[in-house]
Amino acid sequence: MHTVLNYLKPYKWLIVIVIALTLAGTLFELYIPTLMANVVDIGIVNSDIAYILMTGGMMLVLSILAIIVTITSSYVSSKIAVGFGRDVRRGLFVSVEQFSVETMNKFGPASLITRTTNDIKQVQDVLQMLLGMATRAPLMLVGGIILAVSREPKLSLIFLVALPLLVIIIALINKRAMPLFAILQEKTDRLNLVIRESLTGTRVIRAFNQVSYEKKRFNKANEEFRDTGIKVNQTMALLFPFLQIIMNLTNIAIIWFGAIRIDQGMTQVGNMMAFLQYALMIFMAFVMLSFAFMMIPRAQASAKRIGEVLQEEATVKDPDESSKQVTPKGHIQFKNVSYRYQGAEKAAVEAISFEVIPGQTTAIIGSTGSGKSTLVQLIPRFFNPDEGHVLVEGIDVREWKQHELRAKIGYVPQKASLFSGTIAENIRLGKKTATEAEIIEALTIAQALEFVQEKEQGIDTALNQAGANLSGGQKQRLSIARALVRNPDIFIFDDSFSALDYKTDAKLRRMLKEKIEATIIIVGQRINSVMDADQIIVLNEGKIVGIGTHDYLKETNTVYQEIIESQKMEGEVS
Structure with a gap:
């Protein structure tokens, strides 16, 4: 996890800006219920139209400022998250490129693809969410509690029952969900592996009439992924009903006991309205935190898998000189x-x-x-x-x-490896600056010129992925030409x-x-x-x-x- 978070260092000042904007927006929102209480308890009670208009205008300005700050914060958060995802993806790719054959086999191509795409996307999405919530939810929670207690200390005792219950429920659900998210990513690896093997080996599968077997293999991997996903969603789905029940019961208790206090003349209607707003903010903060707790376990599992690749030391290293x-x-x-x-x-x-x-x-x-x-x-x-x-x-x-x-060295592997692009582009992998004459010379020696010239666009003919539109012998000869154009020792x-x-x-x-x-x-x-x-x-x-x-x-x-x-x-x- 620490290895992955190191990629946030270039964005530290942008993160500070997001936190400052979120802090400002949350403070604006926290002050609005106080103004609303003043409108009711001072303006309406005293029939002071000027005060009502002035305070209402302040509420409107604060609301507009809160909206502007929130939009700006979301924009900067998105920029940080997408940039972070790009940097981690690049770092992962560079690390994998330096792996020895053994290390590549240790992780497997399917798993490395999943870690480079799905896992990074999970971490990126959670980062974007947390950048908005990391400051907003705790500040709204703490600020809401402080302002609620300052207005109605006795009514605030209700929170001593409601909030610990929420914390316990969130902790229990998180404890159960964490291992499930790790298993879900492993199932994603397995599903990718089966799909990759089925697609690359489609000719062999058809030649040996194993299409039905491959369908069963895919269905098994797909169903295991589905079943694990259902378990995860079922576990996380428990959070919202419990949250809703506790929130509604708390609101009922606040209105019940608040009405008694108003009837006894111990509080005012505006004060009670503000207290309800702060209670709503407190629970909204818990909703945001519950979202975070729902997403963080999966992001942690993904970050751990990414970190395993980034921390893997290359067995083949360059000397200092x-x-x-x-x-x-x-x-x-x-x-x-x-x-x-x-x-x-x-x-x-x-x-x-x-x-x-x-x-x-x-x-x-x-x-x-x-x-x-x-x-x-x-x-x-x-x-x-x-x-x-x-x-x-x-x-x-x-x-x-x-x-x-x-x-x-000009190395021609046992299995010819070509890439999507033109014939010329594939050969220039051996030498970027190769001229057309050098390419023709390499093709001539490799006995490939004849079949290349037969193609309508010659060396500019486009090749499918892995050279799928060529025969085995043609692919081998192009691989040989790629090494020849390099003119190595x-x-x-x-x-x-x-x-x-x-x-x-x-x-x-x-x-x-x-x-x-x-x-x-x-x-x-x-x-x-x-x-x-x-x-x-x-x-x-x-x-x-x-x-x-x-x-x-x-x-x-x-x-x-x-x-x-x-x-x-x-x-x-x-």
Whole structure:
């Protein structure tokens, strides 16, 4: 909660203005019943028309001032709340962008989306409400009690029964509602998760005729969200009937005993009217406080969830200063590197040592789950190794500034990730200043120019979210072009040719060899994709079981021989 409230610091002077305006408006409202009592007890009783007009005019002016102050206060409150929501949303987004892959998985995309949207909206709405009520309700409550007691001390004893009852009821309802609000946000996470998975996996769901199953899964999450929401609303709904009952009974008691006092000549009618107005203000203050107590628990639950993300420390941090390059550009070295995913029984990669010579092509091959992708993701430092050192140009990746390290690398992930926008905009993610000629060159090497030119608008063709209007192979080639336009010192192709046919794969590898002079690392499962590499690293269960050329490994390495034989049987190796 404290972490989230830190985002209010830039608005402290605006908050002071809101409090001052609310204070002024409340004081105006508190003074109006006193003037009304004077109109009745002095003006009407003495038939003093001039006094009635003068005091009535003062009441009118104070009412207009109260309205103006309230409108201004509401405007400034809205500005603070919306600005606060924007700042927290930005802070949350920046924090998430710095998370390692492990930390992202810890929270989950659906939960992070909920925290960035729904949770921040809850806190923002409550903040706006509290900015108006934080000063108004307590001041109206205290001021109303003081003025009521000063006018009718004996009648004010009624409040000694009514107010403690209200406090007890509000406390009990709040105690029950607080955990329900936390559960409601978890149900929101679950509902978002199910919807997100259903939308992104719609083709798989339809292909396996699981539409009815997904409907049941959605209905279950939806009904759990509904049931929790009903419990919350039922709990909070108890507050208003109790509040109404106590308020009405208090008014009856005030009128009953007030009439007796008027009849006995112990008080005047105007005084009694003012006392009723102050009683109404006191209960209005309790209504406002009850609204706050109704909303605050949910905001607290949301603020706690936001704070969890903001307080999560990044495991991948920049050093204070970057070290200077000590080996040629594109040089990479692994020294006894091991890495284990959180909660995993065994290491994904273990005791890995090898060297990549600048300008050469290194291929990494192995069965599914052998640790190939994990190994190459240590180079751009998507996470830190548990043991050993990964050196890029002679410097441990932990001593590089992240943006400087990644500027040297053109990374093509296993799953092609494209964004809504044009083809040119997607490729310029690799290099913002890329010219049209550079984009065309990258598309040519990536074997993507032909299908791009077939489109009516060429590189200005708009892509749907995640490139949904392209085939798998087309998306992969655009991802490769995005890395190529960057013209980095190191290329990492993480099984990026898997969706390409053999002819396109061969052309692409040939063009890379002819046009690219950088260090190239290729992760692959097909022998045909790696056989021309200067060195091939064979992985098995997270360990290196062979390093060498295709011809050398073909003669000496059992695991490599098994891969060749299995692919010969499938007709993938000639």
